């Protein structure tokens with residue numbers, strides 16, 4: 001019996017299968033069902049005593065349901081004598097509430113980490129947390145991966161000429177520069193002058209993008225407001241083809257409709273969140289797999 005076992009909860013079974021395949025392993029047995037009142041139940045069909053258990057679960061929509069599923073799986077592994085438990089969370093939901101900007105608000109990024117620890121997780125492996133502040137708020141042993149190698153190699157293969165990597169805000173410029181280096185491209189960043197937290201007064205760009213192909217890089221596409229406004233401005237300023245890439249395709253609310261109408265040639269996201277349904281609705285949506293990056297991290301963490 002191997003010392004390491006990888007199991008999955010229900011939110012992102014496809015990435016878990018890919019991770020297991022990459023590790024030349026089979027997923028361990030873990031089943032879920034509901035009590036008549038819809039409380040969640042799970043049961044391992046594996047001997048866990050003395051083993052390092054990796055539990056894969058993205059806490060994407062429905063975040064509450066998926067988080068609870070992960071917590072009960074961790075608790076079941078702990079109660080079954082697992083030696084070590086690592087929660088593999090390709091998309092860490094609730095991360096964007098990382099500080100109290102107004103009195104009376106929660107800090108959910110930190111709360112989720114506390115819950116994971118309390119359930120019995122020893123560590124987590126996750127990807128592209130929204131900011132340094134989020135990283136700090138999540139006080140649990142963590143391996144923080146970046147989708148950059150997978151996304152950059154997707155675009156490298158496309159050999160796009162006259163490319164400019166565009167950061168949708170100044171904070172994203174560091175990341176944009178990484179891509180620019182890998183793709184031999186220029187960089188630019190968008191500046192927003194805000195009227196209020198929700199209203200943008202004006203947008204401007206740090207350099208001339210007239211006649212260039214543009215690739216906007218972001219960590220998350222949620223409502224797609226940021227990306228669509230940025231793309232519209234780039235088009236107005238004479239950009240040729242506009243591409244968009246983000247690690248997490250949350251695609252909430254009317255995001256799909258907005259992206260359909262936007263002057264964007266391709267929207268590239270990873271499989272940290274399942275995209276099968278969205279792909280059917282949005283033809284220009286392309287998926288890059290980050291399973292290999294998780295596979296390598298699991299190997300490092302389990303020492304083989």
Ligand code: R5P
Pocket residue numbers: 168218219220221222223224225226227
């Ligand atoms: C903001 O700082 C983030 O990097 C994303 O730009 C933001 O979360 C995207 O949200 P939305 O798609 O709703 O504009």
